[in-house]
Amino acid sequence: MESNFKNPNLLQRIKTFKSQLLVFLAILVVAGSCSESMLNDDDINDDIALLSQSLSSNFGKIGISDAANGGNVDEFYFLAPTIGKDPKFDGKFNPNLSPVVEISDDFEFKTILQSFKRDGVGSSKVTLNVEEENYSANWDTSNSKVVKGKIYRVRVRIGEKVVGFVDVAIVSKETKKLDNGIVPLVENQTLRVVYRLEDKSCPARIEITPKEATILVDGEQKFEAKVYNFYGELLKDLKLEWFVSDEDIASVDQNGLAKGKKFGLTQVSAKSNDVVGSADLFVQESIAPRPGRDVVVFNDVNHLDNSSLNNPNNILLVRNLINYITIGDRANGTRVLFDCGRNSGYSQACGTSDTHSRLHQEIRSYGFDLNFINSSNTPLTNIASDVKILFLWLPKNQFSVAEINSMKDFAEEGGRIIFIGEWDGFYTNVGLAVENQFLINMGAFMRNVGNAVDCGYNVLPATSFRPHPIMRDITNLTIACASVIELGPNDFALYYNIANNLVLAGVAQIDTAPITELKSSRIVDLSNLRTLSDLDPTKSTGY
Secondary structure (H helix, E strand, C coil): CHHHCCCHHHHHHHHHHHHHHHHHHHHHHHHHHHHHHHHHHHHHHHHHHHHHHHHHHHHCCCCEECCCCCCCCCCEEECCCCCCCCCCCCCCECCCCCCEEEEECCCCCCCCCEEEECCCCHHHECEEECCCCEEEEEEEHHHHCCCCCCEEEEEEEECCEEEEEEEEEEECCCCCCCHHHCEEEECCCEEEEEEEEECCCCCCEEEEECCEEEEECCCEEECEEEEECCCCCEECCCCCEEEECCCCCEEECCCCEEEECCCEEEEEEEEECCEEEEEEEEEECCCCCCCCCEEEEECCCHHHCCCHHHCHHHHHHHHHHHCCCCCCCCCCCCEEEEECCCCCCCHHHHCCCCCCHHHHHHHHHCCCEEEEECCCCCCCCCCCCCEEEEEEECCCCCCCHHHHHHHHHHHHCCCEEEEECCCHHHHHHHHHHHHHHHHHHCCCCCEEEEEEEEEEEEEECHHHECCCHHHCCCCCEEEEEEEEEECCCCEEEEEECCCCCCEEEEEEECCCCCCCCCCCCCCCCCCCCCCHHHCCCCCCCCC
């Protein structure tokens, strides 16, 4: 080409232009590369700032939470190099704790990327340095596959209590400061998490044992109190103040000895500083299981029907059954269920204008909602939380394992189960078998053994009653044709027949431990069973 150019000056100018153009393009490439890198870093910092704002709106405080940075535990401090410099502290270092360090990109810690413990091994160990008075753990971010631009929370806990946290953002190069006190950490570097825990002498929790007790009027119960600090360490020789919530029901001295005064439920409490621990104390007028966590069995539908409720004492029975005081999640329940499913032998109990409509009115008059259900269609596997009382009316089909366990949970939470059975001629041998199987699977020893007692409407005298909260204030009771109950060692009679020699109603304590399979009821003597065709409740024998 050069040979074609006749002007040498022009040729030189062209060569010079080409060289400058190449240099300029090279500068553009370099500059473009640098500007892209700078843009990435700026974008990451902007992303971190936006992310921190979002996290703050959802989770509250972010950055650093310790005694020097608005934390809730006055004896916990992060130290350098985790933070810029050591804060001021003057407490006594506690080397006897077992802190756990956990790291997550989920501030609710549903997923934990890495954890460190005192008894951990290798890189998962929390190290104690007695001389420098600190604990530490080394977080190698390359092992956690961290992502540049994300924020990770490093928290320290003792037991289930979180004592502090520091939020760390992954960046691409050294950064002196990020917004909201977030600590920058260059990707693939190791963060040394160093912190100090000091003695905590103030009480944080008081545990009272036993947590629940039942005594008689004038009976006594000794309670013990253990005081723990925030770390779960037992504190000794602290002064305690003992008191009860209702001094009309019980008293307690300053050694934790409680004494029953009258029927009812109260709390026995111990206080140190502003920390209080409490236990429940039932005061009974007779030895019996505390209300709730029990099965009440009546083998007679008539004592609750419209005719029997003309007797004011039968109304009192309803009051005592429904208006009981207990503890647990269902103590303030507002609903009563009538289950007339399972091929019920007496579905009329759920009829709104039938033989038990007066009972419905009485229950509602105490402020309860009353619902009629059919567990054949909707099994009793998830009893609503507002239900306090469950009536089972003469079921003839057995309950499943899941239903038994659900009713055990219901009772454990303070719910009361009232099982209505009947005598053999009315309920049939199938019904008796279902009732007895239900009782044995609930952990009770009580059994319905059949027979018909005091048939025709009869009034039981006070001599037939046994002391129990359900029988409080009752002087007589109308019944008709009840079946006989055989009691076990942990069962309690409510009342006997007129002759005062056969149990007709009782209360069984429930074993709330779940079962894995249904047990069969033991065989009872069914030689006296009658068929429905023999039934004649107007006669004294019932058939």
